[in-house]
Each structure stands twice: as C-alpha cells, then as structure tokens.
Amino acid sequence: MRNAIMRIVGRAERVLTAIAAIVMAALSVVVCWQVFARYVLQKSPIWVEEFSVTAIMWIGLLGAASAVWTGDHMRLELVTKKLPEAWGVAVEVAIDLAICAFALFLFRHGLVLTQAMWSSRMSTIKLPLGITYLVLPIAAVFMIGFAALRASGKILDASAKGKERKEGKHAR
Amino acid sequence: MPVELILLGSFALMILVGIPISFSLGISALLSALATGMGPAIIAQRVAASMQSFPLLAIPLFILAGSIMARGGVAKRMVDFAYILVGPLPGGLAIVNCIESMFFGGVSGSAVADVSSTGTIMIPMMIQKGYDRDFSVAVTVASASQGIIIPPSHNMVIYAMVAGGVSVGKLFLAGYIPGIMLGLSLSIACYFIALKRKYPCEKRPPLKDCVRITIDGIFALLAALIIVVGIAAGIFTATEASAVAVMYAAFLGFVVYRELKLKDLVPILMESVKTTAIVLFLIGCASAFGWMMTYLQIPAAVMRAFLGLTSNKFLILLMVNVLLLFLGMVMDVAPLIVIVTPVLLPVIKAAGMSEITFGILLMLNLGIGLTTPPVGASLFVGCMVGKTTIEKTSRALLPLWPAMFVVLFLVTYIPWFTEFLPNLFMK
Amino acid sequence: KYNWKLASVLPDSHPVHQALVFFADELAKKSNGDIKLTLFPAGQLGQEKDYIEAIKIGSLEFAKVSSGPVGQYAPTFQVISLPLIWRNLAHQHKVLQGVVGKRLMADLDKAGYKGLAFMDAGFRSITATKPIYSPSDLKGLKIRVMQSKPLIDTVNALGGNAVPMGQSEVYSALQTKVIDGWENNEPTVLSFNMQEVAKYYSYTRHSSIPDFLMMNKRLFDGLPKNIQAMVEQTAIEAMEKHNKLWGEMIDKTIADLKAKGMVFNEVRDVTEFQKAVGGVWKEFESIVGKDLIDAVVNTK
Ligand code: NA
Ligand code: NA
Numbered sequence: 001m002r003n004a005i006m007r008i009v010g011r012a013e014r015v016l017t018a019i020a021a022i023v024m025a026a027l028s029v030v031v032c033w034q035v036f037a038r039y040v041l042q043k044s045p046i047w048v049e050e051f052s053v054t055a056i057m058w059i060g061l062l063g064a065a066s067a068v069w070t071g072d073h074m075r076l077e078l079v080t081k082k083l084p085e086a087w088g089v090a091v092e093v094a095i096d097l098a099i100c101a102f103a104l105f106l107f108r109h110g111l112v113l114t115q116a117m118w119s120s121r122m123s124t125i126k127l128p129l130g131i132t133y134l135v136l137p138i139a140a141v142f143m144i145g146f147a148a149l150r151a152s153g154k155i156l157d158a159s160a161k162g163k164e165r166k167e168g169k170h171a172r
Numbered sequence: 173m174p175v176e177l178i179l180l181g182s183f184a185l186m187i188l189v190g191i192p193i194s195f196s197l198g199i200s201a202l203l204s205a206l207a208t209g210m211g212p213a214i215i216a217q218r219v220a221a222s223m224q225s226f227p228l229l230a231i232p233l234f235i236l237a238g239s240i241m242a243r244g245g246v247a248k249r250m251v252d253f254a255y256i257l258v259g260p261l262p263g264g265l266a267i268v269n270c271i272e273s274m275f276f277g278g279v280s281g282s283a284v285a286d287v288s289s290t291g292t293i294m295i296p297m298m299i300q301k302g303y304d305r306d307f308s309v310a311v312t313v314a315s316a317s318q319g320i321i322i323p324p325s326h327n328m329v330i331y332a333m334v335a336g337g338v339s340v341g342k343l344f345l346a347g348y349i350p351g352i353m354l355g356l357s358l359s360i361a362c363y364f365i366a367l368k369r370k371y372p373c374e375k376r377p378p379l380k381d382c383v384r385i386t387i388d389g390i391f392a393l394l395a396a397l398i399i400v401v402g403i404a405a406g407i408f409t410a411t412e413a414s415a416v417a418v419m420y421a422a423f424l425g426f427v428v429y430r431e432l433k434l435k436d437l438v439p440i441l442m443e444s445v446k447t448t449a450i451v452l453f454l455i456g457c458a459s460a461f462g463w464m465m466t467y468l469q470i471p472a473a474v475m476r477a478f479l480g481l482t483s484n485k486f487l488i489l490l491m492v493n494v495l496l497l498f499l500g501m502v503m504d505v506a507p508l509i510v511i512v513t514p515v516l517l518p519v520i521k522a523a524g525m526s527e528i529t530f531g532i533l534l535m536l537n538l539g540i541g542l543t544t545p546p547v548g549a550s551l552f553v554g555c556m557v558g559k560t561t562i563e564k565t566s567r568a569l570l571p572l573w574p575a576m577f578v579v580l581f582l583v584t585y586i587p588w589f590t591e592f593l594p595n596l597f598m599k
Numbered sequence: 600k601y602n603w604k605l606a607s608v609l610p611d612s613h614p615v616h617q618a619l620v621f622f623a624d625e626l627a628k629k630s631n632g633d634i635k636l637t638l639f640p641a642g643q644l645g646q647e648k649d650y651i652e653a654i655k656i657g658s659l660e661f662a663k664v665s666s667g668p669v670g671q672y673a674p675t676f677q678v679i680s681l682p683l684i685w686r687n688l689a690h691q692h693k694v695l696q697g698v699v700g701k702r703l704m705a706d707l708d709k710a711g712y713k714g715l716a717f718m719d720a721g722f723r724s725i726t727a728t729k730p731i732y733s734p735s736d737l738k739g740l741k742i743r744v745m746q747s748k749p750l751i752d753t754v755n756a757l758g759g760n761a762v763p764m765g766q767s768e769v770y771s772a773l774q775t776k777v778i779d780g781w782e783n784n785e786p787t788v789l790s791f792n793m794q795e796v797a798k799y800y801s802y803t804r805h806s807s808i809p810d811f812l813m814m815n816k817r818l819f820d821g822l823p824k825n826i827q828a829m830v831e832q833t834a835i836e837a838m839e840k841h842n843k844l845w846g847e848m849i850d851k852t853i854a855d856l857k858a859k860g861m862v863f864n865e866v867r868d869v870t871e872f873q874k875a876v877g878g879v880w881k882e883f884e885s886i887v888g889k890d891l892i893d894a895v896v897n898t899k
Contacts, residue, residue: 063449
C-alpha cells in the first residue's frame with residue numbers, strides 16, 4: 001500500500017517536472033524566434049516578453065514544488081546532523097510541516113491573487129492577468145501533498161525502526 | 173516583540189534548524205507581515221511576481237545551454253583547448269575560470285548568468301582534472317562577480333538613475349579597471365591555493381595533439397565567439413544570448429559532434445529545470461524577505477546606527493564598506509542600490525569620494541554579497557549546478573574573499589582606479 | 600493614528616518627487632500628525648505593476664504610477680494612452696479634471712481602486728540615433744517601448760519596429776545597437792543619461808500619459824468623511840504643486856540636455872503622424888468606446 005502511494009507520488013513529481021521542462025524548452029525556442037523575427041522579418045513579436053516572464057514564474061513554482069518531494073531545496077545542515085537520531089527525525093518532520101504551512105499560505109493567498117487579478121488583462125496577450133498567478137495555488141497543492149507525505153513517511157519509518165529495536169532487545 | 177526582530181530572528185532560527193533557505197525567507201517574511209497587520213497576500217505576490225523579470229531568463233536558459241554542452245561533448249572540447257594553453261600552470265583551469273568571467277562580464281551585466289552558463293561547464297571539468305569540487309564552485313562563484321563591475325551592467329544603470337543622473341558612460345568606463353583587478357586578484361589567489369594544495373598540472377601534449385585538439389574544438393570555441401560577437405554587434409541582448417546559446421549548443425551536440433541523441437534531451441531538461449526552479453524560487457522568496465526589510469526600513473535604521481559612530485573620513489569609508497557587505501549578505505543587489513544610494517551618497521561625498529567611485533564601490537560590495545550566505549544568488553546557483561552545499565562552498569570561499577577585499581580596499585582609498593578611464597575618455 | 604505608505608518609481612533626486620513630499624507633509628499638518636505617510640521612492644517596493652496589485656490586495660495604501668499600466672486594470676484608462684489624442688497639456692488638464700476624468704475615476708472605482716489625481720508627465724517623443732522628421736524616417740528602426748499595447752501599436756503604426764524591453768536594459772541595448780531608439784519624455788532621458796547613446800530627440804509628441812495618484816479603495820471608503828475630504832483635497836494640491844514643478848523643470852531639462860550634446864528637432868508635418876495612427880484609434884474603439892474617444896476629442 002505504502003509503496004504504491006510512493007510510486008504514484010513519484011510519478012506525479014516526474015510529470016510536474018516534465019511540464020516545467022517543456023515550458024523551458026519552449027522558452028528557448030520563443031526567445032530565439034524573437035531575435036530572428038526582429039532581424040529577418042523586421043517585426044518584433046510583441047507577446048514574447050510577456051509570455052517569457054510568465055513562463056519563468058511557472059517554471060520556478062512548479063519546479064519548486066517537485067523539489068519538495070525530492071528534497072532538493074537548499075538548506076544548512078549544521079544542527080540536524082549533530083542531533084541524536086530520534087531528535088533528528090523530529091526536526092525533519094517539523095521542517096516538512098513548516099514547508100506545509102507556508103505552502104498552505106501560498107495556496108490561500110495565491111487564490112486571492114488569482115481572483116483579484118482575474119478581471120484584469122495581460123497587456124499584449126489577451127488573457128486574464130489572474131492566469132499568471134494561478135500557478136501559485138497549483139504549485140502549493142503539490143507542495144502540501146509532497147511535504148505531508150514525506151513527513152508521514154518519516155514518522156512511519158522511525159516507528160518501524162523503534163519497534164525493530166525493541167523486538168531486537170527482547171530477542172537478546 | 174518588535175517586528176524587525178521577528179523578521180530577522182525567525183529567519184536566523186529557521187535556517188539554523190535546517191528549514192530550506194527559500195522557505196525560511198518566505199516564512200519569516202510572512203510572520204513579520206502578519207505582525208504588522210498588513211494584508212499578507214503581498215508575500216505571495218512578491219514570491220511569484222519577482223520572478224517575472226526578463227533578465228532572469230538568463231538563469232534557466234544558460235543552465236540549459238551549459239548542460240547540453242556538457243552532455244554533447246562541447247564542454248570537453250572547450251576545456252581540452254583551454255588545457256593546452258594553461259595545463260602546465262599551477263591552478264591553470266581555476267585561472268581560466270577567472271579570466272573567462274572577465275570576458276563574460278564584458279558582455280553581460282549579470283553575475284548569476286555567468287555562474288549559470290560557465291559553471292555548468294567549468295565546474296565538472298575542473299573536478300575531472302583533479303580540483304576539489306567545493307573549490308571549483310567557489311572560484312566560479314567568486315569570479316562571476318566581475319559581471320556587475322565590468323560593463324555593461326544594468327545595476328549601474330539603476331544606480332545612475334537613483335543617484336540623480338550620474339553619467340552611465342562614465343560609470344561604465346570606471347568599472348573596467350576595478351573589474352579586471354578583481355579577476356587578477358582572484359587569479360593570483362588561485363595560483364597560490366593550487367600550489368599549496370598541489371592541484372595537478374600537466375605537461376603540454378605534443379604539438380601534433382595540440383593542433384588536433386584545436387581543430388576539433390573550433391566549433392565549440394565558436395560558441396563563445398558567437399555570444400560575444402552577437403552581443404557586441406547588437407544582434408541580440410545579453411539576455412537573449414542565453415536562448416541563442418541553447419540553440420547553438422543543441423546544433424553542435426546533434427549535428428556537428430553527433431554525441432547527443434534525442435533521448436538525451438529528457439534527462440538534460442529534467443535536471444536543468446529542477447536546478448533552475450530551486451534558484452528561481454529562492455530569488456522569489458528572497459524578494460519577499462527584501463520587501464519586508466525595505467518596508468520595515470531596516471537598512472535605513474542600520475545605516476543610521478553605523479554612520480553615527482564616527483566622523484573620521486577614513487573610518488567612515490571603511491564603515492560604509494562593512495555596512496554594504498553586511499546588507500549585501502541578506503539582500504539582493506537591485507533593491508539595495510535604490511535603498512542605500514540616497515542615504516549614503518551625501519555621506520560619502522562629505523567624506524570626499526566622487527559619486528562615480530561610490531557607484532563602483534557599491535557594485536563591488538554588492539557583487540561580493542552575491543557570493544555570501546545566507547542570501548547570495550551567485551552562491552545559490554553555484555551550489556546547485558556544482559551539486560554541493562552552501563556550508564562547503566562557503567568554506568572554500570574563505571581564502572577567496574580576502575582577495576576580493578584587497579580590491580575593495582584599494583578602490584575605496586585610491587580614486588585613481590575608478591577615475592583614470594572616465595577622465596581620459598569623457599571629461 | 601494612520602500609518603500609510605506611498606510608493607513611486609521616481610528617485611527622490613527627481614524634482615517632482617517634491618510634490619509627494621508636499622503631499623505627505625500637508626497630510627501630517629492638516630491632521631495634526633494623525634496621518635503619517637511614509638514615502639518609498641525609486642522603486643524600493645517594486646515596479647508600477649506591483650504597486651497597482653499591492654493596492655488592490657491591501658498591502659499598500661498609496662502609489663504614484665503612470666496611468667499607462669492602470670489601463671490593464673481599468674480598460675477605459677487606455678484612452679489616455681492613445682496616440683496624438685491630446686492637442687496640448689491644457690487640453691489634457693481640461694479633459695482629465697472634467698467630466699471625462701470623473702467618468703474614468705468611476706470606472707476605476709468599479710475595478711476596486713480609488714483614484715485621486717492625474718499629474719503631468721509631459722509628452723513622449725522619439726529619441727534615436729538619427730533624427731525623425733516624418734513617419735518614413737522610422738521605417739526599419741527598432742524602437743524600445745514599455746510593455747503597453749497602445750504604445751507598441753503606436754510605434755508600429757508609425758512604421759517603426761516596436762521592441763518591448765525593460766528599462767534597465769535600454770542603455771546597453773542602445774549602446775550595442777540592439778535597438779535604434781526609444782521613446783520617452785525629456786526628464787526621463789536625462790535621468791538615465793540616454794543622450795550618451797541616442798542623441799537625437801525628435802518631437803513626435805505621439806503620446807502624453809500623465810502620472811496618477813491612487814489609493815486603496817477599501818481604506819478610503821472606511822475613512823471618516825472629514826479625512827476622506829482631506830486626502831482628496833490634498834491630492835489636488837499635490838497635483839497642482841507637481842504640475843508647477845513639472846513646468847519649471849522641463850525648460851531646465853531641455854537646456855541641460857542640449858548642453859550635454861542632445862539635438863532636438865520638430866517633425867515636418869504632424870498630420871502625417873496623425874494619419875498613420877488612425878488604425879490604432881479604430882482598434883481601441885472596441886475597448887474604450889467610441890463615445891469616450893469623441894468626448895476627449897470634442898472637449899474644447
Ligand atoms: Na558586465
Ligand atoms: Na568564472
């Protein structure tokens with residue numbers, strides 16, 4: 001059961017990263033197109049800048065969400081390394097919960113922003129400005145799920161280990 | 173509890189506990205926003221909207237270009253070529269890393285773009301030739317600071333505007349000598365570090381091999397040339413160059429060297445996007461944190477506290493440097509320029525320094541700030557592309573920072589370095 | 600009692616910043632110190648677009664922004680950015696301080712903002728590496744514009760090649776000739792010292808987009824009546840101060856620019872330019888309404 005969940009979540013993380021990767025590939029093509037059009041066609045595609053800056057935002061937030069699952073976010077490990085194991089697990093879980101809390105905030109206020117900006121238009125691409133902020137709640141949902149699952153995984157691991165140790169003692 | 177303390181205290185506590193730096197920045201900004209009673213949505217808005225900047229594009233695209241070059245055999249040929257030039261010299265590749273940043277700095281105004289593009293190539297190659305990983309990252313990060321000092325530099329444009337119409341042309345000219353000094357100073361440091369740590373140097377291969385390596389590497393070297401010439405000739409901007417670099421790297425990997433297969437693109441893209449996203453999210457959260465710093469007027473308070481301490485001109489200049497270095501450690505370059513310039517410029521003028529020299533001093537200090545923990549964009553990118561930790565890189569940077577401080581000291585107290593070129597070319 | 604913030608992108612070294620200082624000081628004086636307005640100039644709190652959004656979500660109380668980007672949030676505001684719609688500044692004052700101005704403020708109110716005053720920002724003209732006398736001189740020139748649809752369309756309609764680009768990249772882009780020119784008013788040219796890289800200032804006066812003082816609507820609506828009136832009245836006084844400062848500064852700015860080597864020229868025939876931008880007006884009719892455009896044009 002647990003392995004199945006982990007596999008599914010792992011797959012979700014890959015898909016999320018893949019979407020961000022596709023956006024990034026598109027970005028390089030689009031910006032080259034801008035250079036080409038400006039010189040060869042003598043006409044600058046006016047939507048490129050707005051598209052690009054929105055795309056960076058989407059890459060950044062979607063990728064940041066998947067990095068929560070893989071634990072790739074940069075951090076200092078001065079303290080956690082030196083703690084005794086049980087404490088270490090407790091701190092690690094607390095960290096995941098902190099991530100969860102901030103993501104929850106991003107979700108709620110990401111929705112507020114999306115809503116507040118929905119009636120406004122982007123300047124050159126005629127789409128609601130709210131779309132640019134829509135990535136906040138989407139990425140936040142993944143962050144919450146990933147962090148919560150990581151935390152519960154760590155708790156399960158720790159308690160399983162604790163049980164093992166106890167049983168080991170009895171056997172001796 | 174004062175809100176200022178909530179912001180800085182909770183941030184310090186959280187990074188020490190081991191919460192990712194990005195989340196620590198975001199959460200402390202959020203807590204202080206809640207404490208002031210202001211609508212906290214601004215924190216979410218800053219995290220997201222601060223990524224909406226066209227020049228930031230250089231990070232994802234240069235990292236992608238670098239990864240394609242590394243995987244497609246392009247980077248290997250570049251380094252092989254560099255090695256026949258500097259192989260016998262102790263610390264040769266580290267010195268190449270420093271010199272390369274002079275040229276990159278000469279076309280781009282962004283230190284982070286330098287780390288993104290050349291870091292992806294130089295760091296793995298230095299490691300392969302026997303350098304420590306952390307040292308390789310540290311050299312890349314430190315040398316990249318030349319990018320905002322050697323013109324062009326969009327940060328200087330921002331300074332010129334805030335300072336009240338200082339000539340951008342003069343500022344640009346003033347940046348050359350200190351920028352080159354920085355590169356040389358770091359190169360010298362690298363030379364001695366390499367001697368001390370006995371990093372391997374190799375004899376130059378026989379002439380026949382040198383010729384073969386050069387011919388083989390011509391297309392790879394052309395990549396650098398295309399970028400430099402393309403920007404200098406005004407075909408594309410420094411930011412757009414990152415996209416051109418991606419296309420050219422792909423062209424070399426697929427068509428010229430044929431070491432790249434279509435299916436290789438998947439891992440390259442997946443890895444680059446992860447690296448990029450972590451850095452972008454950090455930049456977003458740092459911007460929310462910086463917004464709260466500005467809003468609470470913490471830099472201004474710190475400046476007042478510092479400047480009240482002395483009236484000795486020599487000490488004031490020293491103090492300004494310490495102050496800027498300190499602020500540069502926790503905030504990004506552009507917001508700091510607009511905050512500190514109006515406050516410090518009158519002080520600095522009273523101490524007898526010109527606004528041009530101060531502009532360069534500002535760039536130097538904030539450039540060093542990009543390499544320091546806890547908030548330093550160059551450091552972040554370097555650690556991500558070099559796959560190492562902030563602690564380890566910081567330790568490796570310890571001998572390099574003094575080399576940068578020497579330049580800072582010279583520029584602070586000897587106006588000639590900044591005033592010679594502007595006086596020569598633009599009276 | 601009230602602790603408010605006002606954000607603007609102009610540095611405090613800019614002459615018209617004094618109008619905002621005046622606004623803050625007057626509010627403090629009139630309210631016997633109850634109102635404390637802290638200024639955050641020079642883009643300390645971000646870009647203009649960020650201010651407008653921060654005001655909407657309630658994290659910022661006041662901002663002075665260009666009325667150009669306001670058009671993204673209240674579409675009828677785009678009428679202000681239409682090319683060559685203003686005959687002169689007097690015409691603009693009459694319109695924006697009159698019925699049409701009231702109507703725009705009402706539209707803005709519906710979009711969730713409280714508008715306070717329009718402040719002069721002069722006329723925008725083209726600065727390039729060569730002088731422009733007629734639209735044909737713009738043919739093939741790459742002209743940087745802000746990320747604003749009306750401005751992009753204007754430059755394209757005049758025959759140029761509009762290149763949207765962020766302000767901090769413009770100097771280097773002109774230096775390396777990625778672009779051949781840009782468009783702005785004289786003081787902005789001077790504050791970035793752009794005459795160093797594009798020395799011809801041609802008076803196309805293709806648009807005039809005043810600055811705009813705005814505030815959080817929920818905050819305003821919740822204020823006691825006397826404070827509301829105080830804020831509105833002081834904003835008008837700040838506007839008058841601003842316009843006076845602007846007028847005094849503009850001549851000095853032009854003299855400064857000339858001394859620094861900038862070359863100014865009038866265009867040959869303004870009707871050529873008017874003819875060229877007719878399509879832009881047509882395009883925006885569907886967004887801002889023909890009646891609104893007519894109301895502006897017919898204000899005598
Ligand atoms: Na540079
Ligand atoms: Na370097």
